Amino acid sequence: MPAVRKVSKEQIIDAAVEVLRDDGFSAINARSVAKKLGCSTQPIYFSFKNMDELKAALTQRAIxxxxxxxxxxxxxxxxxxxxxxxxxxxxxxxxxxxxxxxxxxxxxxxxxxxxxxxxxxxxxxxxxxxxxxxxxxxxxxxxxxxxxxxxxxxxxxxxxxxxxxxxxxxxxxxxxxxxxxxxxxxxxxxxxxxxxxxxxx
CATH class of the missing domain: 1.10.357 (Tetracycline Repressor; domain 2)
Incomplete structure (x- = not known):
């Protein structure tokens, strides 16, 4: 199996912010964020237990x-x-x-x-x-x-x-x-x- 690309938590949140800016809150999901990062969804679930946790981090960043x-x-x-x-x-x-x-x-x-x-x-x-x-x-x-x-x-x-x-x-x-x-x-x-x-x- 190819190695999972290393992506930091901050990079994932940054990507989620960009998805939100481009397409709105309904577009926030693991696939859209992964696409923005140019990777699979695996790094997202290594850093966040689930999408609710990522969305909570996104909310904090927006604040x-x-x-x-x-x-x-x-x-x-x-x-x-x-x-x-x-x-x-x-x-x-x-x-x-x-x-x-x-x-x-x-x-x-x-x-x-x-x-x-x-x-x-x-x-x-x-x-x-x-x-x-x-x-x-x-x-x-x-x-x-x-x-x-x-x-x-x-x-x-x-x-x-x-x-x-x-x-x-x-x-x-x-x-x-x-x-x-x-x-x-x-x-x-x-x-x-x-x-x-x-x-x-």
Whole structure:
């Protein structure tokens, strides 16, 4: 018998991500992943007990990719925008640019233990407290309401029904922020960039 090609666990997960990106979650199976790797299915079952285990690893990788995309957005706008609005923009851009990964995590995923948590929840709550001076319990409720708005934009972007420029998207988040201020009260402080520039959030 020919020797089984050595394929690492990371390579298998990478291949599964590519299958997901190309063809969606329904295409994830041992044969499609093996074809992407250019090998038989044997290496997959050497590294993973079954497809559920591989799908769980795929879910974790998708979460990591999503988290990194949001963190990149936070860093990209640091000093020139609210970190909190940058979080929302990163979320929507991920939905638009990584359509299948977003659907896997939030819309159609059939992975074991569907992922339903907000990315970077505690970090984002901390940003609201730090940037705007809200108490943590208020920040949590404020963010929960903002999530409904953000998910709506993300789903529209994911399904190609949202066509906003970056400036228009940022302004949409600012309008929603102002609407929520009417409910939760004026923030005790504004980000330093907003104070200097006289930006109305």
């Amino acid at each position: 990591e990719l999503h988290t990194q995309r949001v963190r990149d957005s936070l860093c990209a706008h640091e000093g020139s925008d609210s970190r909190y609005s940058s979080y929302g923009m990163g979320f929507v851009k991920f939905a638009a640019e990584e359509k299948q990964l977003f659907r896997w995590l939030y819309l159609e995923g059939e992975q074991p233990g569907a992922y339903q948590s907000d990315v970077l929840m505690q970090e984002v709550i901390g940003v609201i407290v730090d940037e705007f001076g809200y108490a943590e319990d208020v920040a949590r409720r404020f963010h929960q309401d903002m999530i409904y708005f953000t998910y709506g934009l993300a789903i529209l972007a994911n399904t190609d029904h949202l066509h906003l420029t970056e400036t228009e998207l940022r302004e949409a988040f600012r309008r929603e922020f102002r609407a929520l201020i009417a409910i939760y009260g004026k923030p005790a402080k504004l980000p330093e960039f907003a104070v200097k520039a006289g930006v109305a959030l």
